[in-house]
Amino acid sequence: MKELSASEAARRFSAVLDGAEDGESYVITRGGRRVAMIVPAPRANGRAVADVLGRWHHRLAVDDGFAADVESAGAATTDRDGDPWLD
Numbered sequence: 001m002k003e004l005s006a007s008e009a010a011r012r013f014s015a016v017l018d019g020a021e022d023g024e025s026y027v028i029t030r031g032g033r034r035v036a037m038i039v040p041a042p043r044a045n046g047r048a049v050a051d052v053l054g055r056w057h058h059r060l061a062v063d064d065g066f067a068a069d070v071e072s073a074g075a076a077t078t079d080r081d082g083d084p085w086l087d
Helices: 006-011 013-021 047-056 066-076
Strands: 002-005 026-030 033-038
Touching: 002 006, 006 013, 006 026, 013 026, 013 033
Parallel strands: 002 026
Antiparallel strands: 026 033
């Protein structure tokens, strides 16, 4: 794990991100104190989710009205009045 000052990390931010993408981890310091870490983001391909769903496949029961409930919820949330955040 490499240690960089905040100013050095700022100057070399693109290179730091390239390093993180390649698996390198960094500790960022300010005034000699550790204040942050930049680490590689986890890479998931969905296998963990598929494994969980596979284990629970026979344990989950969905009632007969589930599909209708999902459709009803979707219909209730359609955008009828436009984007409320644009007001």
